[in-house]
Amino acid sequence: MSRPDPADERLAGLRQRLQGLAYGGDYNPEQWPAATWREDVRLMHEAGVNLVTVGVFSWGLLEPRPGVYEFGWLDEVMDLLAEAGVGVDLATPTVAPPSWLAHEHPETLPVNGEGRRIAFGSRCHYCQSSPVFRHYAARITERLAERYAGHPALAMWHIGNEYIGFGCHCPVSVAHFRRWLAARYGTIAALNDAWGTAFWGQRYDSFDHVGTPAARSRTVSGPNPGQLLDFARFSDAAALECYSAERDIVRRHTPHLPVTTNFMGSFKHLDYWRWAAEEDIVSLDIYAGPQDPEGPLLAGYNFDLMRSLRGGKPWLMLESATGRNLTDGRNHARPAGQLRPRSLQAVARGADSVMFFQWRASRAGAERYHSAMVPHGGARTRTWREVTALGRDVARLADLSGGVCDPAEVAVVWDWESWWALESPDHPSNDLRFTDRLLDHYRPLWNANIAIDFVRPDSDLSGYRLVVVPNLYLVDDTGADNLTGYVRAGGHLLMSYFSGIVDEYDRVRPGGHPGAFRELLGIEIDEFAPMRPGETCGLRHAGHTGTATEWQDVIDLAGAEALAAYADGELKGLPAATRHRFGTGTATYLGTSPDRETLRRLVLDCVTGAGVTPVLDTPEGVEAVRRRAADGTEHLFLLNHTTDEVTIDLVTGPDRPVDLLAGDAPEPVTGRLRLPPFGAAVLRDVPANHL
Numbered sequence: 135m136s137r138p139d140p141a142d143e144r145l146a147g148l149r150q151r152l153q154g155l156a157y158g159g160d161y162n163p164e165q166w167p168a169a170t171w172r173e174d175v176r177l178m179h180e181a182g183v184n185l186v187t188v189g190v191f192s193w194g195l196l197e198p199r200p201g202v203y204e205f206g207w208l209d210e211v212m213d214l215l216a217e218a219g220v221g222v223d224l225a226t227p228t229v230a231p232p233s234w235l236a237h238e239h240p241e242t243l244p245v246n247g248e249g250r251r252i253a254f255g256s257r258c259h260y261c262q263s264s265p266v267f268r269h270y271a272a273r274i275t276e277r278l279a280e281r282y283a284g285h286p287a288l289a290m291w292h293i294g295n296e297y298i299g300f301g302c303h304c305p306v307s308v309a310h311f312r313r314w315l316a317a318r319y320g321t322i323a324a325l326n327d328a329w330g331t332a333f334w335g336q337r338y339d340s341f342d343h344v345g346t347p348a349a350r351s352r353t354v355s356g357p358n359p360g361q362l363l364d365f366a367r368f369s370d371a372a373a374l375e376c377y378s379a380e381r382d383i384v385r386r387h388t389p390h391l392p393v394t395t396n397f398m399g400s401f402k403h404l405d406y407w408r409w410a411a412e413e414d415i416v417s418l419d420i421y422a423g424p425q426d427p428e429g430p431l432l433a434g435y436n437f438d439l440m441r442s443l444r445g446g447k448p449w450l451m452l453e454s455a456t457g458r459n460l461t462d463g464r465n466h467a468r469p470a471g472q473l474r475p476r477s478l479q480a481v482a483r484g485a486d487s488v489m490f491f492q493w494r495a496s497r498a499g500a501e502r503y504h505s506a507m508v509p510h511g512g513a514r515t516r517t518w519r520e521v522t523a524l525g526r527d528v529a530r531l532a533d534l535s536g537g538v539c540d541p542a543e544v545a546v547v548w549d550w551e552s553w554w555a556l557e558s559p560d561h562p563s564n565d566l567r568f569t570d571r572l573l574d575h576y577r578p579l580w581n582a583n584i585a586i587d588f589v590r591p592d593s594d595l596s597g598y599r600l601v602v603v604p605n606l607y608l609v610d611d612t613g614a615d616n617l618t619g620y621v622r623a624g625g626h627l628l629m630s631y632f633s634g635i636v637d638e639y640d641r642v643r644p645g646g647h648p649g650a651f652r653e654l655l656g657i658e659i660d661e662f663a664p665m666r667p668g669e670t671c672g673l674r675h676a677g678h679t680g681t682a683t684e685w686q687d688v689i690d691l692a693g694a695e696a697l698a699a700y701a702d703g704e705l706k707g708l709p710a711a712t713r714h715r716f717g718t719g720t721a722t723y724l725g726t727s728p729d730r731e732t733l734r735r736l737v738l739d740c741v742t743g744a745g746v747t748p749v750l751d752t753p754e755g756v757e758a759v760r761r762r763a764a765d766g767t768e769h770l771f772l773l774n775h776t777t778d779e780v781t782i783d784l785v786t787g788p789d790r791p792v793d794l795l796a797g798d799a800p801e802p803v804t805g806r807l808r809l810p811p812f813g814a815a816v817l818r819d820v821p822a823n824h825l
Contacts, residue, residue: 147391163207226380292417296396423461456520549591572605610637684727689708
């Protein structure tokens, strides 16, 4: 019998306290006079807020001088929130070390690849290898945990903020990197073998001779690929050490409370598979642009990733935007009504919260024009009206807290180390971008309302009908054998180009391409032929004419059959996509980047062949997702992301479902459901076989 997960027990306590989904956001009372705090608490009650994140950037206020602490203001805020019944996700404030630390210990400031030390004046201005920084970070964390461990407002812990894994090149970091390499390889001979240092005479005699990879402007030629990859691994590991040290402190004082830190979705520099295993619940900050026509798509794949990181368990959306954010040169307001479906989309895909940055819009600082739950115009604004209405929606979905999404039939492989290696320099094309290619594969699935999970190459794949593998450049033998075994046992697999090329050390696999997957795919790739920017080539697939771009593999069939072919150019008539019956399964391979319509056809052809069932056929721009309550009751989310009214035909069983968002006494739904522009419906108790 498996032992219960301690994280589940901690989260059960949080859910019991919140009595539903979390609703709220980042609260920064230190920016405002005490009189405003009381107004904030009143407005939080009006909006239905039950959880706020406090203290993220407060180190310099809590410890204005070394060893001198001023907790009085935070005591008052915590007391006010406790009296109002609002829980606190209390942050350790170590993302923004105070000015006195930078002044008295300038060695704690990081050094970039150009050799320049980063200055104080923003945030994340610390060397994550610095023992001095780690000492002071542990000290303020200890003081916070001691003081607030028994406070009635404290609901959970928030460690740091948006860790970035900055690769520091200072002498302390170089020494730390050397120790990390020695632990990883054991001997310098093993490192030389892994990095292939016989090339260009780069052989090392000692770990003491190894440095961090300098910026290319500081070297005559290109860097060692193995060194680059290991430095990415090391920088990730050093950041995780900082997180773990603070987590262990707060957990010692409050072992019953959950601990998290906020991820940034498809963020390149941290391996969130590793990080998710070290926290109780995954948390996300997400800022899909309000004017981006693919905003729901971009948010959807980030939500699916967060849910997948801990095996389908609920996660928290800790930050999003009620309106504009500051990610573009021109930052537009959010259209009226769009906030509702964009927020409920997170809940549909497994979130146990809807939260924002931030509660009250700032008057000063870099993000003074970032949107907030309480805008500069206060409670008389459209945004405030939408925030309070959304709070009522979230409250109506309370029974979803702790519930999970229906099992997915499709898995998409995501591996951070392969991403790091794929986008390193000196490849046949240096323009490949992993997330762009991944979205190419995800888009047809999302548009067809097909549920997906993200998985690692070595994950258990036996429960999936189809596994999609976008550009898995780097894969170790365990991952390669797992994917091969999945197809051999009857699975359907779709893989795209430049996959299986190198091992875990970024060394080219011997015997020709596609390396680890030649037998599985039944092909041999004679040459890589990246295309010039803007260049296209005709493509034919099943009577459809399309175009290819970005890349062309020169494919020799070795057991596979051609599924699509190039229609013109130097490779006219040669295979562009192939299919191979392997064992009792099927492997489909894309040797190029087809246009969106052709790729849609190819992906959905694999979906059909694998017997995958969409959630529901809906008009374009209407998302259908299933999630169960903690008691197993089915909920169908229907989200209209368009500015048009749409009608959805529903074939329901004898027990007609109700729309939980339709008011306090909703009528049963049957037949045709009308959704206004940016409309949303959540139908409770709709078994899949009734639609």
